[in-house]
Amino acid sequence: MLSFRIEGGHRLKGDIIPQGAKNEALQIVCAVLLTPEPVTIHNIPDIRDVNKLIELLGDMGVVVEKLSSSSYRFTAKDIDLNYLESDAYRLKGSALRGSIMVLGPLLARFGKSRIPKPGGDKIGRRRLDTHFLGFEKLGAKFNYDPQNGFYNIDASNLQGCYMLLDEASVTGTANILMAAVLSKGTTTIYHAACEPYIQQLCKMLNRMGAKISGIGSNLLTIEGVDYLKGTEHTMLPDMIEIGSFIGMAAMTQSEITIKNAGVEHLGIIPETFRRLGIRLDIKGDDIYIPAQEHYEIDTFIDGSIMTVSDHPWPGFTPDLLSIVLVTAVQAKGTVLIHQKMFESRLFFVDKLIEMGSQIILCDPHRATVIGLNRAIPLRGIRMTSPDIRAGVSLLIAAMSAKGVSIIDNAEQIDRGYQQIDTRLRNLGAVIERIDGSK
Template sequence: MGTFKIEGGHQLKGKIQPQGAKNEALQILCAVLLTPELVTINNIPDIVDVNKLISLLKKLGVKVEKLAKGSYTFKADNVDLDYLESDQFKIDGRGLRGSIMIVGPLLARFGRGYIPKPGGDKIGRRRLDTHFEGLIKLGAKFGYSKEEQFYGVEAKRLKGTYMLLEEASVTGTANILMAAVLAEGQTTIYNAACEPYLQQLCKMLNRMGAKISGVGSNMLIVDGVDSLGGTEHRMLPDMIEIGSWIGLAAMTKSELTITNVSWNDLGVIPATFRKLGITVERRGDDIHIPAHTDGYEIQSFIDGSILTISDAPWPGFTPDLLSIILVVATQARGSVLIHQKMFESRLFFVDKLIDMGAKIILCDPHRATVIGHDYKSTLKATTMTSPDIRAGVSLLIAALSAKGTSTIQNIEQIDRGYENIDERLRAIGAKIERID
């Protein structure tokens, strides 16, 4: 198990380039299974979760070639369907939540798709119902082995239909969409997720020959086609990483520039950080954060009541950044209520922050009230363990702002979502060391 040793309390300075988007990569990589032709993908992040999925594709028989850093070609012209029923697949598929999205493409192209119950973050229940209910409506026959926790869907040919999704699940929408593009007839997906990464998937599929309209809305209309061809695609920068660096700059009173952020795809993220009193400047396609030497003050609602920041499906605020917002609020002037609606275990990491001296009241599994210190009392160094990707980075940001030397264990969780994070932070002045 790896550990970060962090000497906190230092100001950082410089430029940092966000990696390619993790959540987009997991969708886009699964889409290569839809065609036997060559697909080139650029700006792929070099992180554990993405590398696991690339390895899984290789074991499925997909030909993978690395062209340069972040650039790969994929050719799924000889897929090994027998691997899907092997004991090894039952092990490999469990190691990654995003592996669920191979089911839709496999079902659409080959008539069957299987997956063991996927793993991932320990942040509460993450149901697969939306995925399979959508595939069943397209005509798939569903099977589940409770003993092995193994899911399967089969169909000779999927048929288009109308469906209203119970929840605007991003991965669920992606899975259903990738199945529908090769279905017979027209499919309407209402209450579809419309995140920029889902829009990216739609644009890529359309370049491959799919017929998808309504891109960017919550109603996707898909006219099925007989086959798809190859294409080239480039990932967006990772909005979660961008938000993480905004929070890091504020907490460490640092002047940072985050380059090439694709401003038009950030939605309410800049405005949400501004509600905490953080100056977020747009310079071309960069974000500039000046050093907040005088601190930052949380806004109130118009009637003077305490600010509440909560997560919501796009274009609402992404749940992946609520833990960053919570940490940043610990040194603000004022108070804020953080409401994590989607996952009931994601706020449990606040006990580590309380140990560091933060003033946080955990109201229930979904809500926490933060009373900011206004830098009058800095966080204190401690030893902690990363419970999941986003909480891990939040604790890392807290440690970089704290007085003294902290250690964070189980950093493999952070590596799942952030590329070479220690090297990149050292480049802007952070005192961080990786210990195996």
């Protein structure tokens, strides 16, 4: 078991460049299955979830060429559909949540696919209904085998249609979109997700020859085409990592510049952290966070306690609520964190309370943070990372705490953050990887 050992209380200083966007990578990498021609992708993050997905594509017959540390060329000319019947595919696919994203491209290009029930974070129920209902409206037929946990899908005659999604799911929208681009006729997706990652996927598919309109809105229209060609694509910086660095700078009283942050794609994220009292200056495409001794949480106009909650884009992303929560721990003031989407994502606050935070977990979806305003330092403890975002939140708490903390199950953090210990050490953090079983 991998663990991080963190000596808290050290201020950071310097520049850091965010990795490529994890959530974009999981759909963009799968889109290479839509064409037999080469597709070159740049700024791919070197993280566990993406690396496992690339490995899975290689096992399926995709020729994978690593051009540099963050650039790959994929050629999906000869796909071995028999691999989908193997035990190896069942084991790898079920361990990786991103494996669900191969469905849309395989259905579009080959008319059939199968997939084991995917894995991923243990943050509560993460249903796949949006994906499957969308495929069914396009004409796919499903058969779930409870004996081996496989979904078998026949999509030999996909037809464009109108659909109203039951939720604005990012992965659901991406998967349906990739199935629709090679379907016959016109598909209209209403209540579609419109995150920058979906916009990136749409633009990439259009360069490949797809006909998608309405990009950036929640109403997408796709005119099916017969063939997609190869292309070249560069992924956005990871907005979740950028938000994590903003919160980390505030909690550790550090002076950090986030370089090449893709500011125009961050939406409401910078303003949300400003409402926590964090000063940040946007200089071109960089974000400068000065060292702050104190920061004060804003209130609503009538003086009531501010609430930060998650919403579909362009609202605040649920992936940053854990970061906002931990950042508020040492602020002046009180904030209510409302995590609407996942019912288990706030359960890590028990560790923050053990470290000395003042947090009331109201129910599985809401927590009230009463800021300490640095009157009391957090204390280092041993804890376990339950998921990617909670893991980084605990890491931020540990870096601001007095004493030494151990974070077990640090593999969860590696799933979403590229070489995080090395990059933070370059800023002055005292963090090392250890064998947590000893």
